Structure formats: structure tokens, C-alpha cells
Amino acid sequence: MKANSELETLIDLMAKLPGLGPRSARRAVLHLVRKRAQQMAPLAGAMARVAETTRECLNCGNFATGERCAICTSEKRANGELCVVEDVADLWAMERAGVFKGRYHVLGGTLSALDAVGPEELRIPALVERVAEERIREVILALNATVEGQTTAHYVADQLEGRVTVTSLAQGVPIGGELDYLDDGTIGAALRARKSL
Amino acid sequence: MKANSELETLIDLMAKLPGLGPRSARRAVLHLVRKRAQQMAPLAGAMARVAETTRECLNCGNFATGERCAICTSEKRANGELCVVEDVADLWAMERAGVFKGRYHVLGGTLSALDAVGPEELRIPALVERVAEERIREVILALNATVEGQTTAHYVADQLEGRVTVTSLAQGVPIGGELDYLDDGTIGAALRARKSL
Numbered sequence: 288m289k290a291n292s293e294l295e296t297l298i299d300l301m302a303k304l305p306g307l308g309p310r311s312a313r314r315a316v317l318h319l320v321r322k323r324a325q326q327m328a329p330l331a332g333a334m335a336r337v338a339e340t341t342r343e344c345l346n347c348g349n350f351a352t353g354e355r356c357a358i359c360t361s362e363k364r365a366n367g368e369l370c371v372v373e374d375v376a377d378l379w380a381m382e383r384a385g386v387f388k389g390r391y392h393v394l395g396g397t398l399s400a401l402d403a404v405g406p407e408e409l410r411i412p413a414l415v416e417r418v419a420e421e422r423i424r425e426v427i428l429a430l431n432a433t434v435e436g437q438t439t440a441h442y443v444a445d446q447l448e449g450r451v452t453v454t455s456l457a458q459g460v461p462i463g464g465e466l467d468y469l470d471d472g473t474i475g476a477a478l479r480a481r482k483s484l
Numbered sequence: 485m486k487a488n489s490e491l492e493t494l495i496d497l498m499a500k501l502p503g504l505g506p507r508s509a510r511r512a513v514l515h516l517v518r519k520r521a522q523q524m525a526p527l528a529g530a531m532a533r534v535a536e537t538t539r540e541c542l543n544c545g546n547f548a549t550g551e552r553c554a555i556c557t558s559e560k561r562a563n564g565e566l567c568v569v570e571d572v573a574d575l576w577a578m579e580r581a582g583v584f585k586g587r588y589h590v591l592g593g594t595l596s597a598l599d600a601v602g603p604e605e606l607r608i609p610a611l612v613e614r615v616a617e618e619r620i621r622e623v624i625l626a627l628n629a630t631v632e633g634q635t636t637a638h639y640v641a642d643q644l645e646g647r648v649t650v651t652s653l654a655q656g657v658p659i660g661g662e663l664d665y666l667d668d669g670t671i672g673a674a675l676r677a678r679k680s681l
Contacts, residue, residue, distance in 0.1 A: 291538070293533050307504075311502075312575070317576075319535075324535075327535040330498070335525070357488060398590065445503060
């Protein structure tokens with residue numbers, strides 16, 4: 288192993304990925320070396336291209352290849368709805384669900400006094416600007432149902448009060464969820480938000 | 485997501501790695517995109533270099549950057565001991581243990597009638613040649629303690645009979661092993677190979 292330092296460098300770099308450790312990084316690299324031509328070279332190429340071309344959309348904070356991301360440049364997505372998410376992973380999750388047809392605004396985190404993350408760090412002023420400029424009818428807060436996410440949601444709602452309709456994702460029993468395995472908080476929220484059939 | 489096809493290609497390629505699925509590949513790619521300069525570009529570079537330079541050592545089957553690997557070209561490792569392993573992962577495991585000072589011979593798998601893997605596919609003729617040419621005193625079979633590994637070990641031992649001393653790794657209780665959690669086969673092997681204190 289020490290003999291081939293390039294292999295070792297590669298394993299060390301792979302081991303830094305989330306979800307991989309030294310052992311699984313070795314396994315992945317072994318697999319790749321065995322499939323150098325079919326898998327390793329294309330993966331290296333794809334990674335280099337993404338590293339070179341990807342940046343943040345100046346408008347919404349999504350990943351983009353140009354100044355604005357594909358969603359911000361698509362006229363079809365300008366339906367007056369703006370979905371506010373914490374980060375790009377959440378935007379991807381919304382897109383996978385395939386039910387939201389408007390545009391996004393990625394905050395880039397949540398407010399945190401401890402970590403000194405204020406509104407300026409979170410693209411919240413940019414959100415207020417967009418609401419004024421882009422003829423937004425409704426801002427949908429799709430922040431995580433955590434304390435930090437909800438604190439941020441309340442702050443954002445305050446900032447936008449009187450300018451636009453602000454809604455947030457419904458809370459309740461997840462599809463396929465079994466009551467026996469749900470936490471008390473979720474059951475309580477689902478009961479409070481009960482609907483007539 | 486569909487918007488940025490290069491990102492999607494990268495995620496698809498990452499998801500093919502052993503131990504990663506679509507979900508963890510997305511997580512890894514998100515992490516990389518956030519650290520484009522510090523982690524993604526170096527990783528892409530390291531991967532491209534390894535894909536380009538790594539090949540199989542013509543002598544032993546280990547990964548090498550030239551025709552022969554660093555172990556085969558190191559004179560210090562020519563101590564007359566040759567350790568036979570199934571694949572490069574096993575060679576790495578032996579090297580990590582740091583107790584073997586000789587050279588290796590990587591078979592590249594195990595004999596398998598079902599998969600039509602015969603001695604020719606396994607670098608076994610090359611092993612017999614090396615034993616004659618490299619003044620080997622002892623061949624240590626470090627094959628996996630599986631049915632396939634042990635079948636292959638017996639075949640290799642037959643081929644080398646009368647030409648060189650052939651040994652194999654000891655079987656027994658692993659260091660830190662608790663009898664209660666060991667399988668019957670291991671306990672049996674450890675009892676049969678018991679030593680006087």
C-alpha cells in the first residue's frame with residue numbers, strides 16, 4: 288500500500304466523503320481500479336467537469352452551470368410561487384417529489400445565535416428583494432421541522448408580513464407511517480391539524 | 485435536478501460504487517460540490533491519475549504504476565518467502581498487518597467449476613514459474629478460509645508439491661474473539677490446532 292502513493296492519496300480523499308470511512312473507501316477504490324476504463328475514467332471526468340462548471344445561482348442559491356440555474360431561467364417555473372428551503376439537498380428532495388412547479392430560494396442554512404448565523408448570512412434580504420421584484424404571490428416555507436428550521440421560518444414570515452402570502456408545509460402523519468412508531472410531537476401536530484372527511 | 489445533467493451524471497456514477505446507493509451518492513456529491521476547490525478538484529485529479537497510471541504488476545498481479553509493482557522491484561522484499569493471496573484487497577490487508585516481509589503473488593480469484601475459473605485464469609502457472617525462477621524457499625498460502633479459498637489452496641499446494649515448502653495461515657480464535665460469538669467450525673479448528681503453553 289505505502290508503495291503506491293497515488294492509490295493511497297485517492298483512498299484518503301475518498302475516505303473524507305460523508306458515509307465513507309477508510310474501509311469503504313478502500314473497497315470503492317479497489318472496485319474502481321478494477322474497472323479503470325469503464326467506471327474510473329468517466330467518474331474522474333464527470334467530477335472534474337462538475338468541479339469546474341458548478342457554482343451557486345446568483346438568484347436563488349441552487350447549483351448552476353451559469354450565473355442563474357435552470358429553474359430560475361425557465362419561464363415555465365415563474366408561476367408566482369416561491370419555495371424557501373434550507374439547502375440544495377432540500378431543493379432536490381422537493382424536485383424529486385415533482386409536485387412543486389414554481390421557483391426556489393435556498394437560504395443556505397438556518398438562523399443560529401450560537402454559530403453567529405444571522406439573516407445576512409442566509410440570503411434572507413435577497414428573498415425580501417425577490418418577493419418585491421418577481422411578482423411573487425405566495426412564499427411557501429419548506430424548512431425542516433426542527434427547532435432551528437421553525438425558528439428561521441418564523442423570522443422569514445415576520446420579514447415578509449404584509450408583502451405576500453406566506454404558507455408552510457403541512458405537518459402530520461407521513462404517508463405509510465404507523466402511529467405506533469411516530470413520536471408524540473408528530474401525533475400531536477396531526478391531531479391539531481385534523482381534517483373533516 | 486434534471487436541470488443540471490452533469491450533476492446527475494456524477495451522482496449516477498457515484499451510486500455505482502460498492503457501499504453507495506442513490507441516496508448516499510447524492511449526499512457525497514452535495515458535500516463535494518460545497519467543497520469544490522478543497523476536495524472535489526483534488527479527488528477528480530487523483531482519480532484521473534490513478535485511472536491513467538495504474539495497471540497490474542506483470543510479476544505478481546498487484547497494482548503498479550510501471551511494469552512491476554513497488555514490492556516486486558524492492559530488493560529488500562526478496563527474502564525467499566512468497567505469500568499467495570486471492571486478490572489485491574487481501575494483499576493490502578497483509579501489508580496493513582505489517583508482519584510479512586516477503587513478496588506476494590495475487591491469484592486474482594479462486595478456482596470455480598461453476599464460473600469456469602480454471603488454473604489458467606488464476607495466475608497459477610505463473611506462480612509455479614516464479615517458484616522455480618525466484619529462489620523461493622517457502623510459499624505461504626493466505627487464501628480466505630472459505631470453501632473456495634481452501635479448495636484453491638489445496639490445488640496450489642498440489643502443484644507445488646516437492647518443489648518448495650508450502651504453508652498456510654493458522655486457523656483459530658481471532659484476537660479479541662469471544663468463544664460465545666464464534667462459529668463451531670472456528671472453535672473446532674482452534675481446538676484441533678491447540679498449543680502447549
